[in-house]
Amino acid sequence: MTKLRVAIAGAGIGRQHAAAFRQLPERFDLVAICDLSADRRDALARDFSIARTAASFEEVLAYEDVDVVDICTPQSLHFAQALAALAAGKHVICEKPVVGSLAECDALAAAAGDARRHVMPIFNYRFGVGLQKLLRLIGRGVTGKHYLTTAETTWRRGPAYFAVAWRGSRAQAMGGCLLTQAIHAHDAVTLALGPVRSVYGAIATRVNPVETEDCAAATLTFADGSLASLAVTLGSADDTSRLRFHFEHLTAASSLAPYTMTAEPWTWLPASDAAAQRIAEALADFEPRREGFAGQFERFHDAMAAGAPPPVTLADARTSLELLTALYHSAATGSRVDLPIAATHPAYRGWL
Numbered sequence: 532m533t534k535l536r537v538a539i540a541g542a543g544i545g546r547q548h549a550a551a552f553r554q555l556p557e558r559f560d561l562v563a564i565c566d567l568s569a570d571r572r573d574a575l576a577r578d579f580s581i582a583r584t585a586a587s588f589e590e591v592l593a594y595e596d597v598d599v600v601d602i603c604t605p606q607s608l609h610f611a612q613a614l615a616a617l618a619a620g621k622h623v624i625c626e627k628p629v630v631g632s633l634a635e636c637d638a639l640a641a642a643a644g645d646a647r648r649h650v651m652p653i654f655n656y657r658f659g660v661g662l663q664k665l666l667r668l669i670g671r672g673v674t675g676k677h678y679l680t681t682a683e684t685t686w687r688r689g690p691a692y693f694a695v696a697w698r699g700s701r702a703q704a705m706g707g708c709l710l711t712q713a714i715h716a717h718d719a720v721t722l723a724l725g726p727v728r729s730v731y732g733a734i735a736t737r738v739n740p741v742e743t744e745d746c747a748a749a750t751l752t753f754a755d756g757s758l759a760s761l762a763v764t765l766g767s768a769d770d771t772s773r774l775r776f777h778f779e780h781l782t783a784a785s786s787l788a789p790y791t792m793t794a795e796p797w798t799w800l801p802a803s804d805a806a807a808q809r810i811a812e813a814l815a816d817f818e819p820r821r822e823g824f825a826g827q828f829e830r831f832h833d834a835m836a837a838g839a840p841p842p843v844t845l846a847d848a849r850t851s852l853e854l855l856t857a858l859y860h861s862a863a864t865g866s867r868v869d870l871p872i873a874a875t876h877p878a879y880r881g882w883l
């Protein structure tokens with residue numbers, strides 16, 4: 532397949548996207564960068580030798596040679612911008628959270644179907660080699676029954692982080708640490724363990740003078756009756772992430788690296804010699820692939836070339852949004868929330 536021509540909108544995390552596209556020169560041409568801030572777009576255009584800069588999102592949509600618009604703007608803009616890009620005939624890559632409710636996610640999926648274009652939500656942590664190995668072990672039935680998993684996202688975010696005004700605003704950020712920081716760890720948990728049956732969630736704002744939560748705790752019960760415990764704070768003295776999966780035949784623990792905990796090194800603790808052997812056999816021909824943003828973009832190009840769905844779909848993002856909806860609703864009502872969340876549920880149109 533020919534190269535895909537990409538325009539990035541938003542030069543914050545968009546800078547890391549640009550670096551990832553640059554690692555894949557045989558698959559992507561980065562042809563334009565858009566940001567409201569002239570300083571930010573010019574700096575990114577200079578650093579990555581991007582020919583065109585645009586001061587508005589609409590300008591980018593008018594570029595006929597752009598195949599893919601990569602939306603890296605603040606989250607409250609994603610839904611409208613993704614709809615506009617589809618209407619302009621572009622494929623869409625969109626940062627997390629792709630939209631702010633299940634209703635918006637369903638509307639976006641319908642719009643993508645009508646436009647015959649793809650929307651790929653970003654879940655860059657999915658492609659870490661440690662997590663990919665765990666997915667293989669689960670898929671091959673090597674792990675046995677799942678008992679319990681813990682996911683900790685304990686990072687430090689203070690005044691400098693919240694100096695960017697949208698981040699602490701309920702209306703603009705649409706949520707706090709559950710939505711913005713811990714979404715990746717929680718996506719890794721549900722990706723590995725499957726459908727959630729019910730949740731209890733609690734949130735608090737204790738670290739920063741902001742409108743959004745900066746501490747959260749939750750209990751998940753999966754469809755098979757097994758459990759997970761989620762813990763999140765932006766008030767840790769350091770930045771640490773940790774996933775620990777406990778199965779009948781294996782305990783698998785991620786590294787503590789805050790932003791790359793799904794990458795190796797992971798610790799694999801088999802429950803018996805026989806399990807150790809089955810794990811070694813299942814991983815014997817495992818071929819590590821590219822990780823992070825570049826790993827997701829590389830797979831995206833491969834999927835487009837094969838006429839296949841993108842490596843992360845709106846259905847995947849919907850699972851993450853459904854968990855968020857349930858957690859926020861549980862925290863607001865002090866009650867257990869059962870999944871799936873129906874279109875008649877009071878939080879289907881948003882948790883705010």
Ligand SMILES: NC(=O)c1ccc[n+]([C@@H]2O[C@H](COP(=O)([O-])OP(=O)(O)OC[C@H]3O[C@@H](n4cnc5c(N)ncnc54)[C@H](O)[C@@H]3O)[C@@H](O)[C@H]2O)c1
Pocket residue numbers: 540541542543544545565566567568571587588603604605606608626627628653655695711
């Ligand atoms: N996947 C990840 O690991 C990861 C990491 C950080 C942020 N994010 C997500 O990326 C998104 C952006 O976050 P950020 O931290 O980079 O924010 P940011 O505020 O640092 O950067 C956003 C940029 O978008 C620009 N912008 C705002 N409105 C715009 C518009 N209408 N058109 C064009 N540009 C516009 C701003 O000027 C700013 O430069 C958020 O959704 C966030 O949750 C994802």
